Amino acid sequence: LSGAMTAVTLRVGDLAGEWDRTGLIPRALLRELGAEGRLCAEVPSQYGGWGLSSTDSGAYTAHVGGLCSSLRSVMTSQGMAAWTIQRLGTAEQAATHLPRLTGGELAAVGFSEPGAGSDLSAMTTTVRRDGDTVVVDGHKKWVTAAHYADLLVLVGRQDDGAVAVVVPADAPGVRIERIADPLGCRAAGHADVHLDGVRLPADSVLGGHPLPPALLVTTALAYGRMSVAWGCVGILRACLAAATSHAAGREQFGRPLAEHQLVAGHLADLYTAEQVATRVCEHASRCWDEGSPDQVVATVLAKHVSATQAAQGAATAVQVLASAGSRDGHTVARAYRDAKLMEIIEGSNELCRLMLAQHALSAQG
Ligand code: FAD
Structure with missing residues (x-):
């Protein structure tokens, strides 16, 4: 897994800011990453995938999310397409389509x-x-x-x-x-x-026949929620690294920013956000890997907690860097815009809260 992370780090290099400004990742690079199985790493090896567990795939997704949320989003879509084909399709449909998704098609x-x-x-x-x-x-x-x-x-x-x-x-x-x-x-x-x-x-038509709409949608979205949740962990790690390094290096009022207690408080908040999001994602991935009945609620919880922590954490990082992080192309400026959208997709904050409330009510009843 660490080799895979290094390989993707080298491919992204320092290009994430440029991709963000131009609004495009080179399609040839996406095809290359796809053909190496890097865009849907949980697809089983019989279909040309890496067959990663949810826990390992999560660690990999967080790594990519820390480098570039646009690339991680493309990865989430590819993984969600593969998951939907695998879960809803027949064996024949899986054998037809999954090798395409591990072979360079997007x-x-x-x-x-x-x-x-x-x-x-x-x-x-x-x-x-x-x-x-x-x-x-x-x-x-x-x-x-x-x-x-x-x-x-x-x-x-x-x-x-x-x-x-x-x-x-x-x-x-x-x-x-x-x-x-x-x-x-x-x-x-x-x-x-x-x-x-x-x-x-x-x-x-996957599986050949209709399903109850809610069942179909929940099945497909579950993978996307896990992927977004881990991607948010990556956003938080990138923000924490940028904020701590800036606060340790820049001096104001004769001392490093980190020695001003209000700035240190921001760093503590960011560290807490990263830890909380990581733990809740680890728990959800464990539920997936163990086939636990808690998987559904743990997934919604992971997505909700990670997205809200990432949006808040990215705002905190921009605050710590101030003008240094206030331009397009800077990691924390990109994170600030990217993280906000994570509160909207794959079940908005409000929809997640409604689902969690429903779970809390039924668990008590
Ligand atoms: P609306 O449904 O109009 O909601 C507006 C606001 O009202 C939100 O805050 C919402 O939470 C709140 N709200 C709505 N209903 C309730 C309620 N019952 N109780 C409380 N609050 C409520 N879609 C895809 O199909 N595939 C994709 O790959 C995809 N990618 C996306 C990527 C990005 C960056 C974005 C922004 C969107 C993407 N979407 C995608 C669409 C996304 O799924 C929807 O934006 C999302 O479901 C919310 O729908 P909406 O934008 O129409 O908002």
Whole structure:
């Protein structure tokens, strides 16, 4: 694992700031990382993946998250696509699609629509059966990595349920419209996806039949939540490193910043945030690796705690660096913008709190 981390560190080098400013990661680099299995490290080895446990994959994800949240976001999408195919697809579908995702092709996952953000029960995208084909019509919004993707895993309605369908990005009727000005994770390739009479073979539907929408969405999102949670740990580690080094090195009023107690307090808060997020993620990954029934709630808790700690921690780091961290391209400035978005995606703070409250109530009842 440490070799994999070093390899990705060398590939990112000092380019994360430039990718953030230009809004793009070179596609050739993403393909290269994908072909080495670096973008979906939990895929089992029989499909060309590394077969990492959730705990090891988490450590790797945090490492990438500390280097570049845009790259980590692309990784989250690739991993979530692979997870969805593995969990919902037939053995044949897994054997067809997973080697593509460990072989250099890129993927994205789309649920959100103009009228269906937090409330995915309002999705209107349809996947209509027509003989031995299906026809997809709809509009997906804010799909991370769709700008780079070769294949899209999209969720739509079929009969009374929902299905996930694998859509080639170049299929006739697919139009991908890049979002050029996101607040953060600016190089993650966010895009809207328009689907106009996209006709595909019927076996593009994972598992072949509809599922209850909530079950389908929860299955796919679970992986994304873990990945985002660990990515936030990486953001916190990068912020802690930047803040401690700056506070130890710069003097004001004749002493290092770190010797002013109010600044030391910020460093303590950042360290606490990093530790809390790490522990809650470790617990959730352990639940995944042990197949514990606590896995679902532990995942929501990890995502919620890590995202809120990262948003708060990044703001604290900017405060410690002050003008030194207040320009685009600086690690903490990027972290500040990137971390805020982590409170919105994969279940916003509010939705996570509602789920945690529901769990607390049912646990008492
Ligand atoms: P809304 O649902 O309109 O919510 C607005 C506010 O109201 C939020 O604060 C929300 O928490 C709150 N709210 C809504 N309902 C309730 C309620 N019942 N109780 C309390 N508060 C509530 N989607 C994808 O499908 N695939 C992706 O890869 C993807 N990547 C994304 C990447 C980024 C950077 C961003 C910003 C979004 C991405 N999304 C993606 C979309 C994301 O999933 C949605 O933005 C998210 O679900 C929230 O939906 P919304 O933006 O429409 O907000």
